[in-house]
Amino acid sequence: MGKIIAVHSYKGGTGKTLFSVNLAAAYARQDKKVCVLDMDFRAPSLHSIYGLDGSEYWLNDYLNGACEINKVLIDYTSQCKCDGTMFIGLANPTTEALRDMSSKDRKWEMRALGRLLSLKHALLNDMELDYLLFDTSPGLQYSSINAIVSADLVLVVSTMDASDIQGTKRMTHELYDLFEKKTGILMNKVPIEFLATPVERESVYKRFENTHTLPVLKVIPCYCDVLRAGGTKIFTRDEPKHPFSKHVEEIATKIERI
Amino acid sequence: MSKSLGKNPTVLLDKIRKSLDKLNEKMEVFIELQKQERKQDFVMQDLPEALDVMTLLSLPDHLRKTAVTICKLGRATAEEVAEQTKRARAVESGYLNQLVLMGYLKKERKGRKAYFFVEK
Numbered sequence: 001m002g003k004i005i006a007v008h009s010y011k012g013g014t015g016k017t018l019f020s021v022n023l024a025a026a027y028a029r030q031d032k033k034v035c036v037l038d039m040d041f042r043a044p045s046l047h048s049i050y051g052l053d054g055s056e057y058w059l060n061d062y063l064n065g066a067c068e069i070n071k072v073l074i075d076y077t078s079q080c081k082c083d084g085t086m087f088i089g090l091a092n093p094t095t096e097a098l099r100d101m102s103s104k105d106r107k108w109e110m111r112a113l114g115r116l117l118s119l120k121h122a123l124l125n126d127m128e129l130d131y132l133l134f135d136t137s138p139g140l141q142y143s144s145i146n147a148i149v150s151a152d153l154v155l156v157v158s159t160m161d162a163s164d165i166q167g168t169k170r171m172t173h174e175l176y177d178l179f180e181k182k183t184g185i186l187m188n189k190v191p192i193e194f195l196a197t198p199v200e201r202e203s204v205y206k207r208f209e210n211t212h213t214l215p216v217l218k219v220i221p222c223y224c225d226v227l228r229a230g231g232t233k234i235f236t237r238d239e240p241k242h243p244f245s246k247h248v249e250e251i252a253t254k255i256e257r258i
Numbered sequence: 259m260s261k262s263l264g265k266n267p268t269v270l271l272d273k274i275r276k277s278l279d280k281l282n283e284k285m286e287v288f289i290e291l292q293k294q295e296r297k298q299d300f301v302m303q304d305l306p307e308a309l310d311v312m313t314l315l316s317l318p319d320h321l322r323k324t325a326v327t328i329c330k331l332g333r334a335t336a337e338e339v340a341e342q343t344k345r346a347r348a349v350e351s352g353y354l355n356q357l358v359l360m361g362y363l364k365k366e367r368k369g370r371k372a373y374f375f376v377e378k
Contacts, residue, residue, distance in 0.1 A: 106308040111378050113311060117330055145311040149326065178315060178322065 002033075002124040005255065006134040006151035008144055010167030014157040015188040017045050018226070019248065020135035025237040026245070026252040028082035032130040035073065035123060037089040039147045040137040041101040044091035049231055050076060058092035060101060063112040069122050081237050087129075101143075109142045116150040139167075140175065148175065153258060154183045155217070155251075160190055165211060172214055182258060184217040186251065192221040217254050220247050276370060283372070286352035287359065309362045309376050324353040328363060333375040 007020045017040075024036040037059060038046035047054060055074050057067040073087040080086040091097075104112070123129045134147040148154055154176055158168045168185070176183045187208050195201045201219070208216045223244050226235065236245045309329065314322055327342045328334060336351035343350060354374045357363040364377045 106310040106312070109312075110308045110310040110376070113329060114332070114376070114378060142311060145315070149311055149314070149329070175315070178319070179326065180323070 002128070002130045002132065003153060003255070004120060004124070004132045004134070004151045005153050005155055006039075006136055006144075006147045007155045007157065008136045008148060008171075009138050009157045009164075010171055011159070011161065011164045012043075012138045014138070014159050014164065015186075016040075016138070016157050017049065017135050018231070019155065019157055019186060019188075019251070020133050021046070021049055021234050022236045022245070022248045023252055023255075024086060024131070024133050025080060025082065025234050026248050027131050028077075028080045028084040028086045029236065029240065030252070031083040033085040033128060034131045034133070035087040035089065035127075035129050036133040036135060038091040039134045039143050041091050041143050042098060042137050042141070044093040045231070046088060046135065047090045047093055049234070050079075050088055052076075052088065052090060054090055054092070058097070059089045060092045060097055062089075063115050065111065065115065069119060084130075104142070109146065112142075113146045113149060116146050119150065140171070145175065148181060149179055152182065153255065154181045155186055155255075156183060156214075157186045157188050158212075159188055169212060172212060183214050184255070184258070185212050185214050186217055187219040189222040190219050195219060195221055218247055218251050220244070279370070282348070283351055283355065286348060287355040290352040290356045307361045313362070321353055321357060324350060325357055325362065328354070328357075328374055329376060333373050335371050335373055339374070 005023075007016045007023075009016050020036055024034050027034040036046065038044050039059070041060065046052075052074060055072055057071040059072055061067045062069050062072050069089070072089045074090070076086040076088045077084075119132065123132050134151060136144040136147045138144070156168055156171070156176075158164050172183065185208065187204075190204065194204050204219050205216055208219065221243075223242075225242065226244050229235075233239070235242050236248050239245055240249075309325060314325055314329075317325060323343055323345075324339060327339050331338060331342070336354055337347050339354065340347040340350040354363060355365070358365045358374065362376070363374050366373050366375070
């Protein structure tokens with residue numbers, strides 16, 4: 001059976017969406033059947049990254065119980081430059097939809113959790129997906145926690161920012177542990193000079209693993225190329241030989257073994 | 259023995275077993291409630307009914323595990339929950355009944371089986 005991965009972080013701007021789309025493309029290149037869902041209903045971004053206008057229905061509609069998930073998914077296979085299959089599920093980026101999603105009550109959130117949990121059957125069993133990725137919003141929010149509860153594995157993206165590291169540690173004890181989730185850390189935007197030699201790299205890994213008391217799947221240097229692309233490029237698809245793409249491919253392989 | 263139980267002893271024994279099952283379930287709830295009263299963990303009248311993720315986070319660990327399992331299964335017996343949580347059926351039955359009393363789960367009997375579910 002496939003895996004559901006929630007990509008989460010304590011703070012915004014850590015690289016959740018970057019890893020969600022690049023991991024999805026890396027799996028699709030490996031002939032896998034993959035789907036990425038935009039679960040950041042406060043600040044949707046997948047429509048912009050993939051250059052899509054939307055489908056007949058949004059993920060918002062699925063969570064509202066207005067349609068089934070197959071009405072939301074967009075088949076992106078022909079554009080993914082891959083051997084596999086790729087589907088995208090978009091969140092509605094209009095201001096009206098953002099306002100609507102931020103005013104939901106607890107009963108609605110409870111039903112939304114039920115709808116998300118049922119994706120395991122609909123997408124992993126019926127559609128035989130290998131990977132379903134949830135690109136979540138940062139911090140402790142309903143949509144993110146719903147996604148985390150529904151996932152098999154949580155990938156937490158953190159930077160070296162002290163408040164980010166502290167917040168990530170707190171979420172480990174007060175969120176991921178409480179739901180008994182398998183969790184892995186991705187340290188992103190680490191200054192390249194910290195990783196110059198194998199000894200320094202090992203010391204950085206050990207330091208982060210001791211801090212987080214969780215496996216650090218990868219420490220990724222800060223690449224100016226990635227910053228320069230400004231979210232307009234999916235590196236594992238457009239530049240598979242770029243060092244950043246190699247890091248993502250290694251993460252993809254590590255996840256397969258979890 | 260069979261004479262004293264009448265013409266159909268198996269029917270009578272089955273009735274006794276059912277009654278004992280019910281009694282056992284009530285005892286489990288009673289024991290759990292007493293434990294919780296001692297701990298003063300909950301104030302029943304203040305509790306909301308929605309079993310959303312924030313409520314799940316606020317539950318004690320042992321009940322959260324049971325509640326999350328019911329959310330995943332949708333509708334299940336104590337035995338089915340126990341299979342997932344790897345805890346004893348009687349333990350899960352106690353926790354499930356406690357969640358019913360707290361207003362988070364509903365319970366429905368069908369024949370000998372009791373099904374627990376989240377009312378949506």
